[in-house]
Amino acid sequence: MNTHTEENYLKAIFNLSATKGEANVNELSRQLDIKMPTVNSMMKKLSDRGLIIYESYKPVRLTKKGQKEAAMIIRKHRLTEMYLVEKMGFGWDEVHDIAEQIEHVQSPEFFAKMDELLGYPKVDPHGSPIPDRNGKMEWTEYHKLNECKPGDTVIFKAVTHSSDDFLKFLNTRELLLETVIKVISIESFDGTITVEYNKRKQELLSNIVCDKILVSHKKTRSV
Amino acid sequence: MNTHTEENYLKAIFNLSATKGEANVNELSRQLDIKMPTVNSMMKKLSDRGLIIYESYKPVRLTKKGQKEAAMIIRKHRLTEMYLVEKMGFGWDEVHDIAEQIEHVQSPEFFAKMDELLGYPKVDPHGSPIPDRNGKMEWTEYHKLNECKPGDTVIFKAVTHSSDDFLKFLNTRELLLETVIKVISIESFDGTITVEYNKRKQELLSNIVCDKILVSHKKTRSV
């Protein structure tokens, strides 16, 4: 079994890899708030343990084994977040820090029970996919809201960053997952987007905010 | 804040103190499965931190501060056990190991929510009292089943030891908390007790089992 610490490194590598397929020491250092030499040592250790591929001066990649173990921690994290929101009544902006701790609990039964009580959810409260027991997860191809065109009607499906502040901001604007959003216009000089949703008209969202919002295009899908 | 490790020591001291009011190094060593010299070092550390009173060759006692902090961990442990049983459907024999881990979660909101969802319970699934937010707990005076006399009719209120094995044994005998038990006879040579409860007649319980069962005498209480 991995220690609490090793699990946090694996998870960070997994998350950084999500976009680029690899993670470098410098980014891990920032992400984990741990100095580079410390990260460097841990990379050697994880490499020795067969969890990552590591060669000096190169970015690290998870091995099959590392991938699987990281996915299981992410799975526990996201199941926990979902449980906290759906079964305990927390807001989506309140669950990350708690899940950050509970993800390390060693008890397959505990997470199996959560999964069951939740009805085997596929996504967490932030729209991120929950890996299944085998570490597989379905990535639906979403678009960033700041890449949509005026006239597009889209559905809010996920956030790419889930800091408390950002989520609380979305709360104040009534912007929840599954909200149908119509893109009205985009300012050419700063990318500010004007949208409509629910009963709100002429709502302004900065480009930075829209960069963190993932949407699917509203289309009638043949079932 | 205390580390995970320090919390486990505090809890062990608290539990051992429950009976004698103090704990010695040797017992702590056995309880925690940590060698005596290690426990000895930790006693110095906890003493330096003002959590216990410690003098060489003497048993340790919790200070006010240590008492309070230990009680808060016990509170989190017992609330968790209650939540797992009442809200997630686990058996009373399945929750200790999970609670042992979740008790270390740092999130007042998380435990406050559990408490609220449970309706502010006073006891855990094993009949042990749950300390309140101030660390106070109500100890009802129960009797051991092996100290009852033939003819007594009592109510099963708590277990003093909650190992999986023991609780599973009680499950197989349909012995749950609140069961009304009638003491029929006690063998003088080995203390084996014959009892009746539910629809079971002439049920035999060893003295060792009865030593771990706490009961209250069934009496009409004026309300």
Add this chain to the structure above:
DNA sequence: ATATAAAGTTAGAATATTCTAACAAAATTA
């Protein structure tokens, strides 16, 4: 192509937690 900056590494040290071996004190037994 240099020079500068950024990223990565090595060396050495600190803290936390644990252990074994050896010794000392206290309690129990004879």
Add this chain to the structure above:
DNA sequence: TAATTTTGTTAGAATATTCTAACTTTATAT
């Protein structure tokens, strides 16, 4: 009381995780 057992302590070492300081390699900018 003296011998023995149990309990407790000290010393010294190992592992895990982290840091700072100094150095090296790679990437970027002039």
